[in-house]
Amino acid sequence: MTEVPPEITEYLNSPHTLPEWVHFYSAFPTVTAAVRAASKGGTVEVFTSENTAYVQRVILIEGKPVIETVIYPTVQARDALVAAFLNHGTKAAETLILDALPHLLPAGTDLTGYECITEPGEGLAPRYGFRRRISADGFHTWRDYDELHPIGDLYDVLSWHSSGSTIAEGAAAVAILRAHGLPAVACQACGESLTNRHPAWPGTWVNLTEEYGPRCDSFEDPYSGLHQLDEAGIGGPHIPAPADLEPLP
Numbered sequence: 001m002t003e004v005p006p007e008i009t010e011y012l013n014s015p016h017t018l019p020e021w022v023h024f025y026s027a028f029p030t031v032t033a034a035v036r037a038a039s040k041g042g043t044v045e046v047f048t049s050e051n052t053a054y055v056q057r058v059i060l061i062e063g064k065p066v067i068e069t070v071i072y073p074t075v076q077a078r079d080a081l082v083a084a085f086l087n088h089g090t091k092a093a094e095t096l097i098l099d100a101l102p103h104l105l106p107a108g109t110d111l112t113g114y115e116c117i118t119e120p121g122e123g124l125a126p127r128y129g130f131r132r133r134i135s136a137d138g139f140h141t142w143r144d145y146d147e148l149h150p151i152g153d154l155y156d157v158l159s160w161h162s163s164g165s166t167i168a169e170g171a172a173a174v175a176i177l178r179a180h181g182l183p184a185v186a187c188q189a190c191g192e193s194l195t196n197r198h199p200a201w202p203g204t205w206v207n208l209t210e211e212y213g214p215r216c217d218s219f220e221d222p223y224s225g226l227h228q229l230d231e232a233g234i235g236g237p238h239i240p241a242p243a244d245l246e247p248l249p
């Protein structure tokens with residue numbers, strides 16, 4: 001039986017601890033316990049959207065235990081990447097996006113120890129993230145690990161309540177992606193990233209996050225002064241910014 005460090009006991013007993021962490025730290029109260037489970041072929045992984053979307057897992061690489069963290073771009077930044085990928089239409093976009101990804105971050109963001117990666121999947125586009133791998137050797141408690149390897153700058157930049165500059169989203173992300181050779185397109189009204197190559201909406205400009213992708217929130221309703229409900233537009237089409245439809249520089 002693994003001894004549970006007092007800070008983990010306290011964390012598990014806090015009403016503010018999210019269920020995924022309760023699950024993870026109950027199963028693996030120490031790095032030692034996590035490494036033991038991974039070594040026996042178990043899955044040691046937690047996905048959380050606390051502050052930002054990220055995964056922490058313990059895996060074996062060439063038989064050695066490694067603590068892997070993958071932090072994902074924010075929802076709107078992910079949209080910009082996926083929409084650009086679809087607009088490009090070939091697998092070559094994957095490399096272009098990997099090259100462009102660090103440039104979406106505010107200048108000076110410390111990426112020490114992180115690399116930009118894609119993760120395999122069957123989705124519309126690859127999953128992009130920032131990955132860090134640290135050898136689990138020498139760590140017993142999670143506190144030891146967290147203190148020596150704080151998640152740092154990147155976490156704050158990708159956090160939904162970041163105190164400073166954040167990753168570029170919408171039209172700002174589109175401009176950066178275009179400068180890196182990707183045919184990214186923003187809506188001139190709402191600024192969201194658009195694609196007209198979504199398999200469910202071929203030929204229609206859609207944004208990926210909205211439930212009703214082709215509906216632009218910033219649509220100006222020409223009937224808004226008439227007060228006739230049956231004629232009121234509740235949204236209109238996204239309008240691609242003309243400059244984004246020009247050939248890439």
Ligand SMILES: [Zn+2]
Pocket residue numbers: 187188189190191192215216217218237238239
């Ligand atoms: Zn729009």
